[in-house]
Amino acid sequence: MLSIEDVYKVAELAKIEISEEEAKKFRKEFESIIEYFNQLDEVEEDVEPTFQVLPLKNVFREDLPEKGLSREEALANAKHVEDGYFKGPKIVE
Amino acid sequence: MITIEEWKTKLESEKCYDLVSELLERIEKSKLNAYITVCKDALKKAEEFDRGNLRGKLAGIPVAVKDCISTKGVRTTCGSKMLENYVPPFDAHVVEKLKREGAIIIGKTNMDEFAMGTTTETSYFGVVKNPYDLSRVAGGSSGGSGACLAGNEAVLALGSDTGGSIRCPASFCGVVGLKPTYGLVSRYGLIPYANSLEQIGPMACCVEDVITLLEVIAGKDRRDSTNAGVEFKFKKTDKKFRVGIIKEMGGNDEVMVRFNEVVELVERDFEVGEVNMPSFKYALPAYYIIATGEASSNLARYDGVRYGFALDELDNWAKYFSKVRAAGFGEEVKRRIMLGTYALSAGYYGKYYLKALKVRTLVKRDFERAFSKYDLLIAPTMPTLPFKIGELADPLTMYKMDVNTVPINLAGIPALSLPAGFVKSLPVGIQIMGNYFEESKILSFAMEIESVFKEVF
Structure with a gap:
């Protein structure tokens, strides 16, 4: 069983503020979806997990300098910019 | 629907500029809501073509691009308020390739928000309507790419497919759509949802055009470390394929009546048998655990600092x-x-995520076993006909619509949805699956039965 507190905890981990209404709705939906996920408990066969499907291993490229984005291009989509830098929220109070 | 050949015939007698203007007018007046953004540049490109300055395999051909694929200088929203005003400073690899071959990018197509959906109803920019019945969905998440083709609003389209997002709208809109082998097409510039599952792929009005578009977009790119580094050149195979019917992939009565007719037709010319895939029972929950797990990590980048809603x-x-x-x-x-986030949180990793990755191994093995006996596998693409807008309100019911499409992404094999006519005036699609990098087999078979279907259905 998933409690309303569990839903708030997941929302906090995911850094998404949710309303009380949303929390109630998600709790109900998550319960049936997680119940559905729990079907996997029936799988007993123990095999190696597949993280990715192609037999690729350690794909490296030459470490060569190349032109990246200009400062102007990199900052073009940011709302808060100061002196040519991104401006973010406070991390330390 | 307009094929490349038909468009090229028109170009012989008419100016590309006039044809593209006509297309843009149609989009402007359209009720489908297939596009989020129309490219202002398209008319300039058409003029370039008329002056003889646009060359390549796709010269002068209007192509629609799903809005999760980055286009330099053209806003790329991913169907989300989060990226409503985001303008990428670079082109995706596939977009570079389209431009190199002279394609005219006509616009950015509507989609479920961050490609999360089966109906395009989750788009911030409104639902895409089915061209055959405006009260029904066009499928998703590449709903705009499917609808724009069926609605004569583009000649070719790019979609992306994480769990069926190319094949579902192809089926619902009566067009052809291919999810390529994982790693065949570079994902550089594709805004990520679930990296280990998704591929960009071609959508078009006939199999031949899907081949042309795949040849352009496939190939090496070192900027995607999961790129297989191989090119694609179609080789027509006349071989009499052995075709397997997957017992675990079905549909409702309306769909199955047509699918059984398809099987009868295929039996006339090919050796047909049945195959069981026991792991598929767990494919859907495994898929949703992996996809949502990867999404929770991928979408952590949206912090309102460097780009996106702030x-x-x-x-x-x-x-x-x-x-x-x-x-x-x-x-x-x-x-x-x-x-x-829940499935990956402390204490649950082994129960959900790791278990899902093990199911993925079992799904892969089932396909390996099937392909040791058959060249190709077939099934209905979607278990139902296109549903009414708003019909599926419960998330889990919606997730279950992906039952026939997600095993393909878990295994990373290629699969194509081919129109098999209409039932109750609505399009139906069949799914043709092949082994890794055997797109040519799928496409050869599809070309052959495409002409049969056109006669019969």
Whole structure:
């Protein structure tokens, strides 16, 4: 069983503020979806997990300098910019 | 629907500029809502073609691009408020290739928000309507790419497919759509949802055009470390394929009546047998665990700092981050990020994520076994006909619509949805699956039965 507190905890981990209404709705939906996920408990066969499907291993490229984005291009989509830098929220109070 | 050949015939007698203007007018008046953004540049490109300055395999051909694929200088929203005003400073690899071959990018197509959906109903920009019945969905998540083809609003389209997002709208809109082998097409510039599952792929009005578009977009790119580094050149195979019917992939009566007719037709010319895939029982929950897990990690980048939706006031970081994401993401995106966060949280990793990856191994093995006996596998693409807009309100019911499409992404094999006529005036699609990098087999078979279907259905 998933409690309303569990839903708030997941929302906090995911850094998404949710309303009380949303929390109630998600709790109900998550319960049936997680119940559905729990079907996997029936799988007993123990095999190696597949993280990715192609037999690729350690794909490296030459470490060569190349032109990246200009400062102007990199900052073009940011709302808060100061002196040519991104401006973010406070991390330390 | 307009094929490349038909468009080229028109170009012999008419100016590309006039044809593209006509197309843009049609989009302007359209009720389908297939496009989020129309490219202003398209008419300039058409003029270039008329002056003889646009060359290549796709010279002068209007191509629609799904809005999760980055286009330099053209806003790329991913169907989300979060990226409503985002303008990429670079082109995706596939877009570079389209441009190199002279294609005219006509616009960015509507989609489920961050490709999370089966109906395009989760788009921040409104639902895409089915060209055959405006009260029904066009499928998703590449709904705009499917609808624009069926609605004569483009000649070719790019989609992306994480769990069926190319094949579902292809089926619902009566067009051809291919999810290529994982790694055949570079994902550089594709805004990520679930990296280990998704591929960009071609959509078109006939199999031949899918081949042409795949040849352009496939190939080496070192900027995607999961790129297989191989090119694609279609080789027609006349071989009499052995075709397997997957018992675990079905549909409702309306779909199965048509599918059984398809099987009868295929039996006339090919050796046909049945195959069981026991792992498929667990494919759907495994898929949703992996996809939401990857999504929860991928979408952590949306912090309202470097790009995307931002608030006026910068608060302390935890509050700011949570508020930006609360306001910028839609409900389905929040749902999936939270489900993924839950499945990956301490104490649950082994129960959900790791278990899902093990199921993935079992699904892969089932396909390996099937392909040791058959060249190709077939099934209905979708278990139902296109449903009414708003019909599926419960998320889990919606997820279950992906039952026939997700095993393909778990295994990473290629699969194509081919129109098999209409039932109750609505399109039906069949899914043709092949082994890794055997797109040529799928496409050869599809070309052959495409002409049969056109006669019969």
